[in-house]
């Protein structure tokens with residue numbers, strides 16, 4: 001009998017409120033990796049022992065060595081992912097993956113080439129996609145689907161808590177099979193996933209203060225645990241920044257830290273509920289040597305049709321709203337995070 005009654009928690013590390021990752025093992029004996037549990041993708045990849053020494057991003061991370069695992073199964077099929085922000089190339093292997101204490105035989109990619117950008121900034125080794133199977137490249141069964149087919153989870157859901165303060169411990173928590181009441185208050189409000197097979201919902205508007213300014217006719221919002229920020233169509237975000245008096249510089253939108261407490265809330269209308277972010281939720285306040293820097297955690301990103309135009313609600317949204325991803329009922333639940 002499972003000591004955690006059909007649920008399996010994994011503590012997460014919070015790196016600068018922008019990267020949240022937890023530990024999994026692959027192989028026998030266990031080889032440990034830090035991975036982002038990413039609802040915006042559906043494949044598992046980790047750096048490979050056979051990655052080229054010239055791939056700095058690969059070399060500075062933990063690497064999987066199939067020859068050291070007695071449960072390794074050769075595959076060798078080529079694999080590549082083209083992110084908006086970078087490229088991962090390698091080949092497929094199969095081995096036992098353990099996540100939250102649950103073992104699953106899994107086809108995954110060994111990365112032999114990782115683009116320096118952005119992976120040299122990554123504190124994590126790889127990515128474990130928590131998306132639906134139809135987002136999976138090469139039709140590979142995602143990890144969570146492999147676990148659901150074992151019928152050991154109390155519910156076919158997983159939940160995510162992201163802490164808002166890097167010093168907070170744990171930096172977050174992934175729960176397979178349920179939710180963790182330690183990290184939310186009140187009840188869940190649910191929104192149906194709009195397009196079967198993506199962690200995407202219909203958004204009814206985006207308000208600044210009490211004025212609906214964007215997505216007035218409705219639009220699509222992706223709830224993406226693997227994105228650091230909130231992104232929206234570049235024109236909308238640029239208008240939003242003008243409204244709050246933020247300037248764009250080479251590393252994002254900045255505001256004068258003295259004015260932060262006067263900034264309006266930004267509210268996302270999902271399902272029958274309004275999800276407000278206050279300036280505490282969307283400003284990253286960093287104290288540097290040359291003074292304080294206040295970054296607005298919104299980015300303009302134009303996703304081409306038919307996928308776009310979309311808004312992507314990332315870590316800073318999830319840090320405020322504890323999120324339950326429900327595969328049983330194809331819906332997403334939000335509760336106020338503690």
Ligand SMILES: CC(C)(C)OC(=O)N[C@@H]1CNC[C@H](C(=O)N(Cc2cccc(Cl)c2Cl)C2CC2)C1
Nearest residue numbers: 036038040041082118119121122127226227228
């Ligand atoms: C189309 C398809 C390829 C499936 O799209 C995706 O996979 N889309 C992914 C959607 N979720 C975010 C992913 C992403 O941007 N990164 C890079 C990243 C994010 C935050 C911080 C850092 Cl340092 C980095 Cl490197 C992966 C780590 C999750 C892309």
